[in-house]
Amino acid sequence: MNDFIAARSQMALSLGFHIIFSCIGMVMPFFMAVSHFYWLKTGNVLYKNVTKAWSKGVAIFFATGAVSGTVLSFELGLLWPEFMKHAGPIFGMPFSLEGTAFFIEAIALGFYLYGWNRFNKWFHWFTGVVVGVSGLLSGILVVAANAWMNNPKGFDFVNGKFSNIDPIKAMFNDAWFSQALHMCIAAFVATGFAVAGVHAFMILRKQNVLFHSKAFRIAAVFACVAALLQPLSGDISAKNVAKLQPSKLAAMEAVFHTEKGAPLIIGGIPNEQTQTVNDAIRLPKLLSYLAYGDLNATVKGLDSLPADERPPVSITHFSFQFMVALGMFLVLIAVLYFIIILKKRSWQEKRWLLKLFIIATPMGFLAVEAGWTVTEVGRQPWIIYGVMKTADAVTPMPGIVYSFYIFTCVYISLALIVIFMLYRQIKMVGQLYDIPQQENIA
Amino acid sequence: MLYVVIAFLWTSIWFYLLFGGADFGAGILELFTTERNKSRTRRTMYRAIGPIWEANHMWLIIAIVILFVGFPLIYSTMSVYLHIPLVIMLLGIIARGTAFAFRHYDAVVDDMQVVYNRIFVWSSFITPLFLGIIGASAVAGRIDTNAHSFVQAYIFSWLDWFTVAVGFFTVAICAFLAAVFLIGEANNEKDRIRFINKTRSSNIIAIVFGGLVFVAAQFEHIPLVTWVFGNPVGIIAIIAASLSLIVLWYLLHKGRTKILRLLAGFQVTMILLTVTYEHFPKIVLFKDGTYLSLIEHHGEHKTILALGWALLIGSVFILPALFYLMYSFKKPKTENS
Ligand code: HDD
Ligand code: HEM
Ligand code: HEM
Numbered sequence: 001m002n003d004f005i006a007a008r009s010q011m012a013l014s015l016g017f018h019i020i021f022s023c024i025g026m027v028m029p030f031f032m033a034v035s036h037f038y039w040l041k042t043g044n045v046l047y048k049n050v051t052k053a054w055s056k057g058v059a060i061f062f063a064t065g066a067v068s069g070t071v072l073s074f075e076l077g078l079l080w081p082e083f084m085k086h087a088g089p090i091f092g093m094p095f096s097l098e099g100t101a102f103f104i105e106a107i108a109l110g111f112y113l114y115g116w117n118r119f120n121k122w123f124h125w126f127t128g129v130v131v132g133v134s135g136l137l138s139g140i141l142v143v144a145a146n147a148w149m150n151n152p153k154g155f156d157f158v159n160g161k162f163s164n165i166d167p168i169k170a171m172f173n174d175a176w177f178s179q180a181l182h183m184c185i186a187a188f189v190a191t192g193f194a195v196a197g198v199h200a201f202m203i204l205r206k207q208n209v210l211f212h213s214k215a216f217r218i219a220a221v222f223a224c225v226a227a228l229l230q231p232l233s234g235d236i237s238a239k240n241v242a243k244l245q246p247s248k249l250a251a252m253e254a255v256f257h258t259e260k261g262a263p264l265i266i267g268g269i270p271n272e273q274t275q276t277v278n279d280a281i282r283l284p285k286l287l288s289y290l291a292y293g294d295l296n297a298t299v300k301g302l303d304s305l306p307a308d309e310r311p312p313v314s315i316t317h318f319s320f321q322f323m324v325a326l327g328m329f330l331v332l333i334a335v336l337y338f339i340i341i342l343k344k345r346s347w348q349e350k351r352w353l354l355k356l357f358i359i360a361t362p363m364g365f366l367a368v369e370a371g372w373t374v375t376e377v378g379r380q381p382w383i384i385y386g387v388m389k390t391a392d393a394v395t396p397m398p399g400i401v402y403s404f405y406i407f408t409c410v411y412i413s414l415a416l417i418v419i420f421m422l423y424r425q426i427k428m429v430g431q432l433y434d435i436p437q438q439e440n441i442a
Numbered sequence: 443m444l445y446v447v448i449a450f451l452w453t454s455i456w457f458y459l460l461f462g463g464a465d466f467g468a469g470i471l472e473l474f475t476t477e478r479n480k481s482r483t484r485r486t487m488y489r490a491i492g493p494i495w496e497a498n499h500m501w502l503i504i505a506i507v508i509l510f511v512g513f514p515l516i517y518s519t520m521s522v523y524l525h526i527p528l529v530i531m532l533l534g535i536i537a538r539g540t541a542f543a544f545r546h547y548d549a550v551v552d553d554m555q556v557v558y559n560r561i562f563v564w565s566s567f568i569t570p571l572f573l574g575i576i577g578a579s580a581v582a583g584r585i586d587t588n589a590h591s592f593v594q595a596y597i598f599s600w601l602d603w604f605t606v607a608v609g610f611f612t613v614a615i616c617a618f619l620a621a622v623f624l625i626g627e628a629n630n631e632k633d634r635i636r637f638i639n640k641t642r643s644s645n646i647i648a649i650v651f652g653g654l655v656f657v658a659a660q661f662e663h664i665p666l667v668t669w670v671f672g673n674p675v676g677i678i679a680i681i682a683a684s685l686s687l688i689v690l691w692y693l694l695h696k697g698r699t700k701i702l703r704l705l706a707g708f709q710v711t712m713i714l715l716t717v718t719y720e721h722f723p724k725i726v727l728f729k730d731g732t733y734l735s736l737i738e739h740h741g742e743h744k745t746i747l748a749l750g751w752a753l754l755i756g757s758v759f760i761l762p763a764l765f766y767l768m769y770s771f772k773k774p775k776t777e778n779s
């Protein structure tokens with residue numbers, strides 16, 4: 001492994017780690033607020049217990065998310081100083097606004113976690129909502145920064161010099177909306193299915209069933225609504241990518257040769273040597289239609305690009321297919337769940353449904369990681385699309401490989417500890433919250 | 443607007459030193475507390491900093507964001523040459539932040555707590571040590587942009603007697619801030635006395651390290667004496683700090699905790715003022731005599747304008763909320779046993 005690959009891997013590792021925590025930090029407050037709302041409205045102590053149990057989890061995740069985010073804000077410079085030297089002033093606007101959003105989030109979280117029985121109960125509830133809203137806002141802002149890397153706007157680039165900088169224009173680039181929308185929904189999908197899966201598991205094990213049922217309901221409804229919306233937003237994203245980054249689209253769909261009325265390729269193994277895709281299902285003309293809304297539109301292939309401007313095909317293609325497949329599976333679960341609810345059947349007795357949810361526990365997050373791999377790897381070799389190559393942005397310091405090894409160890413141990421802590425939280429539910437097993441559902 | 447941005451940069455460093463510093467200091471004090479009293483120190487600390495500790499560390503993020511948006515050349519240069527101490531500091535931040543949360547929120551109390559504690563106290567020590575080293579390296583004039591070897595460029599840019607002395611001085615200051623702060627948080631006489639004694643010892647240690655910084659500067663041929671005493675602001679600040687220190691020692695036993703806190707904060711502020719005033723606006727000094735300056739090496743005008751407005755508008759939301767948070771959790775002095 002050379003230093004350049006190490007730097008990229010370290011960035012990917014840190015972001016891949018952070019994104020899990022930030023999704024949870026963005027979404028869990030909403031779940032908590034709903035449960036908290038039911039508690040204030042109905043006085044059913046189960047909802048209070050659910051809220052408190054979740055808020056402990058959120059505190060753990062928030063701290064881990066905060067430190068991994070802090071690391072990222074340094075890593076941008078530690079690994080990509082050349083990039084930050086030029087990009088900082090241009091795409092920095094969302095980051096500086098994000099600082100405010102984070103700050104408000106941290107303050108509101110202080111109120112919320114330590115504010116039980118201290119404040120007016122609606123004020124206390126409201127601080128929880130503020131945590132969620134500012135978390136979501138910071139997610140949108142940071143994705144707008146990333147979108148700028150895909151669709152650099154708001155400056156003139158002449159003779160290798162950046163001039164005439166307009167940070168506001170840079171923030172509202174053409175990619176920010178589709179990316180931010182897709183990301184926010186993704187956060188709900190991923191967190192929702194992860195939480196629902198854990199509670200489904202406990203219901204099947206018949207532990208504190210009433211408690212876990214309440215929790216499951218809230219998470220599952222959020223997750224399923226979001227899962228149904230996700231393909232729609234994904235379609236918007238894909239059309240946008242087709243317009244703004246034809247090279248990424250070509251890599252995603254493994255289009256080696258420019259083609260009119262291009263087929264949609266499902267599955268298959270791209271061979272970058274022979275420039276073919278083997279063993280794939282081809283749906284004629286569908287790709288042209290999906291990307292441009294026209295069955296006979298021309299889809300640019302990788303052969304339209306110079307050899308040193310082609311993104312890696314296999315990784316991008318596989319990741320894209322993986323994300324879409326997961327997305328479709330989650331849509332299926334969502335449809336089944338809504339059918340059962342609408343027919344007023346008792347979902348708790350449908351063991352197969354709960355089992356489906358357990359299987360889906362990691363799927364949202366896997367889709368998130370796959371989706372980001374599409375976005376980031378599909379942009380290669382550019383760090384700023386069409387403007388700066390990733391290889392030109394990397395730090396001159398040798399020995400990044402070691403830094404990568406160290407951070408890998410740190411992140412692996414952190415992940416293990418967090419899992420261990422969550423396991424303990426869940427195991428202790430019965431003792432911590434003294435749940436009245438016979439209590440009726442209010 | 444540039445000056446607004448610089449003021450925010452200075453303020454976030456200042457607040458990070460005060461609030462983040464007290465927060466690190468609590469861990470450092472725990473490191474130097476006898477086994478018997480450790481858990482009491484810890485409990486006092488939770489009560490004191492639990493609700494606001496996330497917010498305390500946001501100041502660092504704000505400072506970093508201001509740097510990379512407004513002063514990208516400064517940010518990227520420091521990132522390159524101070525890579526190693528920055529990484530060590532980051533590892534410290536990771537370890538500390540997570541250990542704090544873990545030991546606080548873990549559902550089961552068992553031997554794992556010992557592990558979290560150990561990580562917490564040691565990272566509380568390491569992180570400010572390297573923060574001090576990083577700050578000192580920026581102005582020590584050791585960063586060598588023409589270096590030909592790895593060691594010259596990436597090690598000796600930040601490692602010498604001066605920077606290390608400043609690092610330990612920073613650690614001592616953090617401990618001092620925490621000790622003063624905790625006097626007011628103690629809920630019984632015995633703890634109060636303990637924290638008063640800690641204040642004394644950490645203060646003496648800070649003064650000793652402060653002296654060592656001067657010795658080390660002499661040794662490394664850094665004109666620290668002229669930096670500090672070469673201008674009226676520096677001299678006045680140092681005199682004011684010394685006077686307030688005398689008042690602080692006099693008041694230690696009088697139970698005027700608010701005034702004690704103000705005095706301690708004042709001293710640290712004066713120290714920061716002294717070291718930054720002489721250098722302003724130069725923030726990074728290189729070995730060959732060139733430098734990076736906040737006035738000359740900033741981002742484009744429009745960026746600074748946008749950044750300044752973002753900070754101003756942000757503070758309209760943040761500051762009242764933050765003060766209300768601190769106020770709310772200070773108010774009821776319950777559990778007075
Ligand atoms: C729960 C997660 C999840 C699910 C189920 C899906 N996605 Fe996705 N996708 C993401 C999570 C995600 C993501 C991690 O959030 C990405 C990465 C960057 C971004 O904006 O969103 C993403 C990126 C992304 C991109 C690239 C956007 C860009 O580079 O600007 C496209 C074209 C799609 N997605 C399309 C889809 C389609 C057609 C789906 C059909 C089911 C789908 N996604 C499901
Ligand atoms: C604002 C948000 C983001 C910024 C500013 C950003 C920035 C970067 C940078 C500077 C690199 C290194 C250059 C490169 O290889 O392209 C990179 C790579 C990468 N990032 Fe992002 N990123 C963002 C969001 C994310 C997220 C949330 C993920 C989630 C998992 C992610 C995944 C990756 C991956 C996988 C790579 C490695 C690409 C490769 O190996 O080819 N990025 N990103
Ligand atoms: C280069 C990329 C990124 C940087 C530099 C970054 C920076 C940070 C920082 C400094 C924090 C800590 C703030 C705190 O204490 O609350 C943080 C937390 C957070 N980040 Fe990121 N971030 C990046 C990518 C992302 C992405 C892609 C998302 C989401 C889509 C995201 C969403 C969040 C959220 C919601 C939090 C709050 C933490 C929590 O609630 O757990 N970040 N980030």
